[in-house]
Amino acid sequence: MSNKSDAVEKYRIGIDIGGTNIKFGIIDENNKIIGKSSIKTQVLLGWEKIIENIGKGVLTLLEKNKVPLLQCKSMGVGSPGVVDHKNGVLMYSNNLKWENVLLVEELNKYITIPTKLSNDANCAALGEAVAGRARGYQDVVMITLGTGVGGGIISDKKLFEGGIGGIEIGHMVLVVDGIKCSCGRNGCFESYSSATALVREARDAAIKNPQSLMNKIVKNDTGKINGATPFEAAKRGDIAGKKVVENYIKYLGEGIIDMINIFRPEIVLLSGGVCNQGKYLTDPINEYIKRHTYAGSRIHIPSVEVATLGNDAGLIGAANL
Amino acid sequence: MSNKSDAVEKYRIGIDIGGTNIKFGIIDENNKIIGKSSIKTQVLLGWEKIIENIGKGVLTLLEKNKVPLLQCKSMGVGSPGVVDHKNGVLMYSNNLKWENVLLVEELNKYITIPTKLSNDANCAALGEAVAGRARGYQDVVMITLGTGVGGGIISDKKLFEGGIGGIEIGHMVLVVDGIKCSCGRNGCFESYSSATALVREARDAAIKNPQSLMNKIVKNDTGKINGATPFEAAKRGDIAGKKVVENYIKYLGEGIIDMINIFRPEIVLLSGGVCNQGKYLTDPINEYIKRHTYAGSRIHIPSVEVATLGNDAGLIGAANL
16 A cells, blocks of 8 residues: 555544534544544535635644654545445535535545545444444444434444445335335335434324323423433333333334344444433343344344444544545 | 466356255356256255265266366355355255255365355345346345345445345335234335235235236136236236236335445346346336435436346356355
8 A cells, every 4th residue: 555664654534524513533553532623514615615624624633643644544534425435425415515526536635645435324333343332343233313314334344335325224114105204205214213203203292192201301391302201201100101112112123123134243233312221222122123133043133232432433433444 | 365377277166055956057267157957955865965965966067077176266155044154154044954054164075175155145146246137237236036035235346245144135124014024024025025925915906806807817716826917917907917016016116225225236136037027027116216216316326127147147156256
């Protein structure tokens, strides 16, 4: 790859583009973050200016940490949206309002080291696989439960990118003709298992069941119901809350079984705010998938666990692209 | 890999284990089959004897074609069931009644060249990618519509195996709580899109609609209805037949969209008897997936086509493992 010795090129740069903030960091050979910073995304500036700001921000960070660019082996970028990882192009991002941006080429105007681009959910999975909860595993599925449902696949210790456009596990169907999804399809995994879906179901249930504890928890302001509300109510014996949680776990369980039957991971990781429920979420899910996984009595059924790196997963993963 | 020159090791051996027959063949550098033969599977003989027969059969085939084993670079085996491709173990096959058979190790007692094992659907996909309809493509999904639904994924020109146990795309769900599947789960892709499912739906519709042409086609013996019957009736304007075909295409279309959203192939291939319908099958499916694929207006939507190698796909694919 290079004439310089590996001992000199000991750092890598990771960039995690989000709708609100853009984070960047420098990691060492042990995937430890030795320095990081961030800027506001400021969508209105447009892609040229934003990428310039990223380039300059990274150079400033390197300087501050006394890391010469010569000691950086590579750079990776995680971005939301539809990505052409083979050519370093961000094909489309609704959050950023970007379309067919030659992100790698543009970024290399400021920092000229080998650079790769991938989807943000892929980067988070890779981060957890090299430095987080899935460290040491060869085959990993990570599912991010947020506004939508994203996912990343590690196969034989390498990120599995799929073809051009990237993996969109949130848009596999769980119910043909089911709940309308933002992607235009009906019944997607995302329409049942995102945090958005959990909140929608909890609000509906609270409104339909005025006596439900969920209403008391938010002092009858159902607009304040969040993903934790039905879990909290369920723990205190509330029947409507329990039903919301059970239903959420069932559909999430079905989506996870799909991922197991398709990818056969050794471990499945979940991330996102709903994971704060810890074992109240993972115990019933592990129970559910044991009953329904294909050839479950003859193969290893992976454990479903909570990811551990939090916001740093994307940064560390991007640096490992 | 070896001290012998590549020019000398110009052949590869492929073995395709089926429930009825076991086929083996020798292919050259251009993936042309230069000789093939087969034996009956004879499940009752047990795995040791069957593998011995395979080994001896391959040696006889080599002799007959005057190919010394020294000129064979590698051997590959495609098998039904749950496969540990990393260790060459057939973990479980319902058809063969085999459980945890060290297939590669056992076969190497008779033929000692580098040997790999994979799932039969994977081998068929690989065969089509190196020598059939998907030749020249980097990212391919192939779906086999038979008694069940199987699938193989080619990513960046390489077979994607997933983790231990192998890919089972037939057992991803299309409808949570849907039609009971043979795997124990409800609503699997297989329960809607296999040839078995098509025949089941056609028979039900024929019985419910005594005036349907489907009954005339089989002279009122609904036991004779097969996958072609509803298509034939539909072509002649039969409403019940049309409904069966439209429904089949809808669910198959949904499963294919899942595969596209997850793997982003450049082309999707279908194989199995129902593919004899040609454009009567693929035209409406291509129409369907255009309407529902994620980010469909911004990414390339792959064409759905019929595989071309037929029974040789598995053999050629196995030889390319």
